[in-house]
Amino acid sequence: xxxxxxxxxxxxxxxxxxxxxxxxxxxxxxxxxxxxxxxxxxxxxxxxxxxxxxxxxxxxxxxxxxxxxxxxxxxxxxxxxxxxxxxxxxxxxxxxxxxxxxxxxxxxxxxxxxxxxxxxxxxxxxxxxxxxxxxxxxxxxxxxxxxxxxxxxxxxxxxxxxxxxxxxxxxxxxxxxxxxxxxxxxxxxxxxxxxxxxxxxxxxxxxxxxxxxxxxxxxxxxxxxxxxxxxxxxxxxxxxxxxxxxxxxxxxxxxxx
Ligand code: ZN
Ligand code: FE
Numbered sequence: 408x409x410x411x412x413x414x415x416x417x418x419x420x421x422x423x424x425x426x427x428x429x430x431x432x433x434x435x436x437x438x439x440x441x442x443x444x445x446x447x448x449x450x451x452x453x454x455x456x457x458x459x460x461x462x463x464x465x466x467x468x469x470x471x472x473x474x475x476x477x478x479x480x481x482x483x484x485x486x487x488x489x490x491x492x493x494x495x496x497x498x499x500x501x502x503x504x505x506x507x508x509x510x511x512x513x514x515x516x517x518x519x520x521x522x523x524x525x526x527x528x529x530x531x532x533x534x535x536x537x538x539x540x541x542x543x544x545x546x547x548x549x550x551x552x553x554x555x556x557x558x559x560x561x562x563x564x565x566x567x568x569x570x571x572x573x574x575x576x577x578x579x580x581x582x583x584x585x586x587x588x589x590x591x592x593x594x595x596x597x598x599x600x601x602x603x604x605x606x607x608x609x610x611x612x613x614x615x616x617x618x619x620x621x622x623x624x625x626x627x628x629x630x631x632x633x634x635x636x637x638x639x640x641x642x643x644x645x646x647x648x649x650x651x652x653x654x655x656x657x658x659x660x661x662x663x664x
Contacts, residue, residue: 408539409425410423410424410621411423411424411446411450412579412620413442413443414442416438416465418583419465420579420581420583420620421434421437422541423450424510426507426508426509426510431453432450432454432455432507433454433456433508434454434457434458435458435541435579436459436460436466436581439468440471440472441469444472455479455480455481455507455508456482457480457483458512458527460524460525460541460544460545461523461524462521463544465581466543467484467492483495483497483505485499485524485525486498486499491523499525500514500516501514501515511529513529514526515565515569517542517568518565519552520544520552520553520554520556520557521556521557522557525543527540531573537576537577538572539621540569540576540624543581544580545565546566546578546580546631546634547584547585548578548584548585548619549584549588550587550592550631550632550661551658554658559655562654563650566633569624570628574623575625576624577623578620578622583619585609585613585619586610586613588631589605589630590606591660591664592631592632595641596630596632596640596644599629599640602629602630633658636650636657637653641653641657645660
């Protein structure tokens with residue numbers, strides 16, 4: 408599966424997925440239609456599917472126009488998002504399968520940012536390949552989404568589900584928030600040398616206006632404080648022994664950062 412990362416709006420990413428054999432394409436979270444249309448034209452492929460992770464406008468804003476241009480396209484989203492995603496035709500729940508061309512993905516139900524949020528995970532096809540995770544606004548590089556419709560306990564369960572995927576999973580999140588996320592992380596986890604090294608790399612990338620997405624799940628596990636609610640260093644930093652309380656406290660600190 409080829410993945411094309413497109414910039415949209417101020418800091419969103421849209422991902423165009425292309426089956427290289429059948430030349431069929433899907434798009435994850437089209438914030439707007441034009442960059443997707445340009446990409447499809449460049450590739451000379453038809454759009455078969457729109458995979459939405461959740462209903463926020465910066466993830467579904469291009470649905471209508473894409474549907475107009477490709478009347479056969481199928482629009483997927485979470486079952487709890489019924490009525491909130493423009494043009495939604497398929498209502499997905501945990502464990503459902505999705506496909507376009509020869510590529511097959513699995514659905515993970517990961518509420519917290521919104522009550523309906525889902526992720527799409529495409530397992531590796533061979534032992535040397537990475538799996539591909541499209542996780543919208545739930546897991547970010549170095550951070551996680553705000554809790555608009557969910558509780559800390561829900562978000563911890565959702566992030567735990569993502570953390571359980573293989574280390575060699577590429578994380579394709581929907582926003583370029585990495586620098587600010589890691590700057591925050593550094594304030595609460597200053598002795599984490601993997602984190603400092605990652606922050607230096609991200610600073611260098613952003614100075615050259617380069618994207619920091621995708622990241623590798625293995626690196627998120629080492630450096631992302633929102634996957635480390637059970638680390639003794641972070642629990643000590645917030646003076647808690649409870650994973651959910653630790654997470655909730657970190658999330659509150661980040662909201663104010
Ligand atoms: Zn969102
Ligand atoms: Fe968003």
